[in-house]
Amino acid sequence: MSAEAPAGQTAAVKVNPNGPTEETVLAVEHYTDRLFRFRLTRPQSFRFRSGEFVMIGLPKEDGKPLLRAYSVASPSWDEELEFYSIKVPDGPLTSRLQSIKVGDKVLLGRKPTGTLVLDALTPGKRLYMFSTGTGFAPFASLVRDPDTYERYEQVIVTHTCRDVAELTYSRNLIDSLKDDPLVGELVGGKLALYTTTTREPYPNMGRITTLIENGKLFTDLGVPPLDPSTDRAMMCGSMEMIQDTKALMIKAGLTEGSNAAPAEFVIEKAFAG
Known part of the structure; x- marks a missing residue:
């Protein structure tokens, strides 16, 4: 190059x-x-x-x-x-x-697109962003956008990786937001990062789907289980994670949305490789 x-x-x-x-x-x-x-x-x-x-x-x-x-x-x-x-x-x-x-x-490229945008969701109280690996990337964008905090009372980002070091990007970015000149005053009390590992020992371990199913995610965060009347969700990561998490959203009564038909949750189907 x-x-x-x-x-x-x-x-x-x-x-x-x-x-x-x-x-x-x-x-x-x-x-x-x-x-x-x-x-x-x-x-x-x-x-x-x-x-x-x-x-x-x-x-x-x-x-x-x-x-x-x-x-x-x-x-x-x-x-x-x-x-x-x-x-x-x-x-x-x-x-x-x-x-x-x-x-x-x-x-x-000249033409950005995608479904992990705020306009693809109907209004709600709490926004979940479920991610694994580099699937955290779109949420790194959204947590730095003031519009996210204007639309939701609470924003919860989950990031699951195999090892602790792989959580560095998300932890450093979220930690820096408290001093961010644009969203610093908005994130206080609204934004939570929930990190887990699947291989290396860590305070929170396990796949995010397991922690949703057994309720540990909600207990640890002090929030009620998923409710379609209040909760909205986005997910990005491996295809297996997306499909399994999507099934849990549907089980909880949430409906999949899109840019053309906003609803309670959205997924991203494009991957880098």
Whole structure:
């Protein structure tokens, strides 16, 4: 990858009128041998709703773009774009993406979309965001959006990973919000992060579906069980987690929604790889 432009460059270079733009890497942070985040320049014309995903990638050796869907982890108001990614040793994209450095170029699609947006849910009292692994990314966007706190009295984010180190991104981000100039005063008493591990010993262990089923999640948080009259939910993570959590939402009486027909819960079906 080239490093022809300075790290502070904000203007996009057009690849073609309808194709991806070429953006500059502004920051890279590695958390484990499996997880990292990076920030890119944002084109002035790029608009998205917090929680949406977009295609990002790198050019292949034949010059054609290799693109995958990634949730935008930064909120819609941010002047830069942040992404949270897994590293797959033999992944066509992530095997190369994990090596990017400040000043390198990354391709950015022009059409963000997705269902993990506030407008896809009907009004409620409490919003749950259930995530595993890099599925936390869209919620990293939503918890930094003031609109989230204007719509809900309580926001509960759950993040489940195999090991404790894999929770670093979510814990650091949520902890930083209390000093955030835009949402700092809004999160107090409204936002809760509930982290669990499935492999390494940790105070809270187990799959989030198990903790919903046995009621431990609600007991620990001091909230009542899921109720379609008050609770709304979003989920993002592995396909197995999404399907199992979706079944629990339906069992609790919640109905799946979409951009076209808002309801009590929504899921995301696009994955990075």
